[in-house]
Amino acid sequence: xxxxxxxxxxxxxxxxxxxxxxxxxxxxxxxxxxxxxxxxxxxxxxxxxxxxxxxxxxxxxxxxxxxxxxxxxxxxxxxxxxxxxxxxxxxxxxxxxxxxxxxxxxxxxxxxxxxxxxxxxxxxxxxxxxxxxxxxxxxxxxxxxxxxxxxxxxxxxxxxxxxxxxxxxxxxxxxxxxxx
Numbered sequence: 001x002x003x004x005x006x007x008x009x010x011x012x013x014x015x016x017x018x019x020x021x022x023x024x025x026x027x028x029x030x031x032x033x034x035x036x037x038x039x040x041x042x043x044x045x046x047x048x049x050x051x052x053x054x055x056x057x058x059x060x061x062x063x064x065x066x067x068x069x070x071x072x073x074x075x076x077x078x079x080x081x082x083x084x085x086x087x088x089x090x091x092x093x094x095x096x097x098x099x100x101x102x103x104x105x106x107x108x109x110x111x112x113x114x115x116x117x118x119x120x121x122x123x124x125x126x127x128x129x130x131x132x133x134x135x136x137x138x139x140x141x142x143x144x145x146x147x148x149x150x151x152x153x154x155x156x157x158x159x160x161x162x163x164x165x166x167x168x169x170x171x172x173x174x175x176x177x178x179x180x
Contacts, residue, residue, distance in 0.1 A: 084146035
């Protein structure tokens with residue numbers, strides 16, 4: 001069973017995703033997490049501390065994901081594109097946490113911290129892709145393809161009929177072949 005802290009963060013993520021930052025209260029998080037108000041306040045003394053805890057979780061999960069990108073058996077580009085595509089969420093919960101943090105960006109109080117955390121996630125992914133591709137333009141193109149697929153995931157937009165992620169990767173590898 002997850003720790004009380006993790007249950008609080010999981011509940012906070014769910015509420016952000018389903019209702020947005022403005023609608024989330026500490027009482028709603030308490031109810032969704034199944035903890036007492038004192039239990040929540042023990043881990044996160046305020047709504048701002050809860051948001052900071054979620055940003056810490058995002059940075060931790062991003063670092064783990066960047067390591068997974070670098071060590072993926074099929075290569076960094078294939079991992080990044082596959083986990084960005086609809087139905088291909090990153091192991092370890094990064095996709096869900098990222099979506100929740102995007103919902104936090106609506107909050108002016110947390111805005112700069114959110115943008116900084118999202119920039120760190122972006123930089124982690126770019127660095128991992130650059131490690132494989134050794135060309136900043138190709139690494140950025142691979143990242144933009146992944147970002148576009150991730151947007152499709154967030155909006156529920158399917159891939160174009162008759163095309164697959166494998167088709168996309170085959171074409172990308174013509175321009176950015178994997179090192180042997």
